[in-house]
Amino acid sequence: MIPLPKLEVCLSPALLHLFDAQGTITVIIDVFRATSTIVAALDNGASEVIPVAAVDECIAVGNRTPNSITAGERDGNIAHGLQMGNSPLSFPRSFVEGKSVVLTTTNGTRLLHMVQGSAEIITGSFLNLSALCSYLVSQNKPVLLGCAAWKDRFNLEDTLLAGAIVNRVASHFSIQCDSALAAATIEQQCKSDYLNYLRDSSHYRRLTSYGLLTDLEYCTTPDLHPIVPILRQGSLKNAKEV
Amino acid sequence: MIPLPKLEVCLSPALLHLFDAQGTITVIIDVFRATSTIVAALDNGASEVIPVAAVDECIAVGNRTPNSITAGERDGNIAHGLQMGNSPLSFPRSFVEGKSVVLTTTNGTRLLHMVQGSAEIITGSFLNLSALCSYLVSQNKPVLLGCAAWKDRFNLEDTLLAGAIVNRVASHFSIQCDSALAAATIEQQCKSDYLNYLRDSSHYRRLTSYGLLTDLEYCTTPDLHPIVPILRQGSLKNAKEV
Numbered sequence: 001m002i003p004l005p006k007l008e009v010c011l012s013p014a015l016l017h018l019f020d021a022q023g024t025i026t027v028i029i030d031v032f033r034a035t036s037t038i039v040a041a042l043d044n045g046a047s048e049v050i051p052v053a054a055v056d057e058c059i060a061v062g063n064r065t066p067n068s069i070t071a072g073e074r075d076g077n078i079a080h081g082l083q084m085g086n087s088p089l090s091f092p093r094s095f096v097e098g099k100s101v102v103l104t105t106t107n108g109t110r111l112l113h114m115v116q117g118s119a120e121i122i123t124g125s126f127l128n129l130s131a132l133c134s135y136l137v138s139q140n141k142p143v144l145l146g147c148a149a150w151k152d153r154f155n156l157e158d159t160l161l162a163g164a165i166v167n168r169v170a171s172h173f174s175i176q177c178d179s180a181l182a183a184a185t186i187e188q189q190c191k192s193d194y195l196n197y198l199r200d201s202s203h204y205r206r207l208t209s210y211g212l213l214t215d216l217e218y219c220t221t222p223d224l225h226p227i228v229p230i231l232r233q234g235s236l237k238n239a240k241e242v
Numbered sequence: 243m244i245p246l247p248k249l250e251v252c253l254s255p256a257l258l259h260l261f262d263a264q265g266t267i268t269v270i271i272d273v274f275r276a277t278s279t280i281v282a283a284l285d286n287g288a289s290e291v292i293p294v295a296a297v298d299e300c301i302a303v304g305n306r307t308p309n310s311i312t313a314g315e316r317d318g319n320i321a322h323g324l325q326m327g328n329s330p331l332s333f334p335r336s337f338v339e340g341k342s343v344v345l346t347t348t349n350g351t352r353l354l355h356m357v358q359g360s361a362e363i364i365t366g367s368f369l370n371l372s373a374l375c376s377y378l379v380s381q382n383k384p385v386l387l388g389c390a391a392w393k394d395r396f397n398l399e400d401t402l403l404a405g406a407i408v409n410r411v412a413s414h415f416s417i418q419c420d421s422a423l424a425a426a427t428i429e430q431q432c433k434s435d436y437l438n439y440l441r442d443s444s445h446y447r448r449l450t451s452y453g454l455l456t457d458l459e460y461c462t463t464p465d466l467h468p469i470v471p472i473l474r475q476g477s478l479k480n481a482k483e484v
Contacts, residue, residue, distance in 0.1 A: 189431040
């Protein structure tokens with residue numbers, strides 16, 4: 001019998017050195033809101049999303065990329081010098097179709113740059129939960145689910161999505177990772193009532209204080225954007241189109 | 243109204259820099275098995291437990307401490323040069339009463355040395371769960387629950403105990419820490435059937451492979467040793483006796 005590929009969960013970028021990402025499919029998870037925004041923009045027709053770490057770099061890459069939009073927030077506002085914020089609701093088809101979105105966020109884009117040794121890097125969110133799970137099962141490779149967290153601090157929403165993935169794909173993987181077991185337990189306990197479960201979490205409090213409850217509702221709704229964003233040469237594209 | 247003191251959970255020593263331990267009561271948690279062994283030895287009459295980081299240091303401290311026992315394991319065996327292993331069952335009253343136990347373990351003793359800025363450092367285990375919770379509530383100070391983890395990797399048993407503590411003391415603290423919420427959810431989900439819940443965890447597999455199932459059963463039984471070990475000048479003592 002061929003052994004199943006392993007699946008692991010890394011709960012914070014500060015723990016990433018403990019995992020061997022070589023040869024794995026690494027799934028970057030930043031539910032509130034980078035990886036939700038990425039999948040929404042791509043599913044709405046953006047030609048690519050270019051993740052960058054800093055605002056300066058975002059402006060520079062935007063300047064040299066034809067037909068592009070610069071996007072990113074700091075402390076809940078559009079970052080100075082950029083055109084758009086970091087809400088998945090800010091990228092409707094009428095606005096993004098055919099365009100390159102250059103995106104900077106506090107945590108998610110940073111993690112994307114930390115796991116370059118992976119066989120593949122894709123992004124996960126509730127918005128593409130089922131599509132992502134189908135993709136992982138179809139590839140039959142080891143998987144590392146990487147939670148973007150918040151300035152290295154463990155967060156509940158990324159862990160919850162990791163648990164939702166684990167619970168959907170468990171029979172196809174060897175799971176000997178306590179973080180994966182913990183994430184799975186948390187998702188089982190909240191019984192798909194995701195936003196309600198997150199009501200006491202730090203990001204719920206922070207983002208609702210910025211008036212972003214609609215974003216949180218959107219970001220916790222499964223399968224609104226059933227595609228898989230995949231990183232190729234520094235740019236995220238719809239996996240079906242690369 | 244006086245605000246409640248805050249309670250936070252640190253899931254791995256690799257995340258400890260994200261927390262401010264100044265002025266807090268820090269609870270070191272290493273369920274399998276350092277903090278279980280510490281509380282068992284003290285409740286069985288040891289005069290103190292001296293935690294040290296390395297085997298060499300353990301031998302040196304043992305040599306200069308009258309009436310002492312050196313103890314510690316590496317890979318499930320008594321470490322070379324020490325007198326006793328790291329099982330809570332190895333320290334009955336007939337053996338330890340009135341003695342100083344010099345203990346080295348892989349994870350727990352290391353963490354004890356990392357949080358020296360705390361107002362107080364105590365140790366937690368299922369064996370002293372209720373006594374520990376009563377103590378925390380009585381002190382009315384901020385609390386940091388520090389999971390020893392396994393070579394910095396998140397582990398399920400320490401998180402489970404953190405959750406058991408959170409669920410028992412929650413009404414006395416302000417809890418705005420996603421790690422604490424996650425730990426509490428996990429403990430609620432396993433409904434006090436601790437060892438059964440831990441059956442798929444990495445430490446369960448590792449320690450049962452060493453033939454240590456009896457230790458695991460013992461370490462997941464609440465309240466067998468209802469005392470609070472507290473660190474004073476590098477030595478752990480029964481809090482009621484200092």
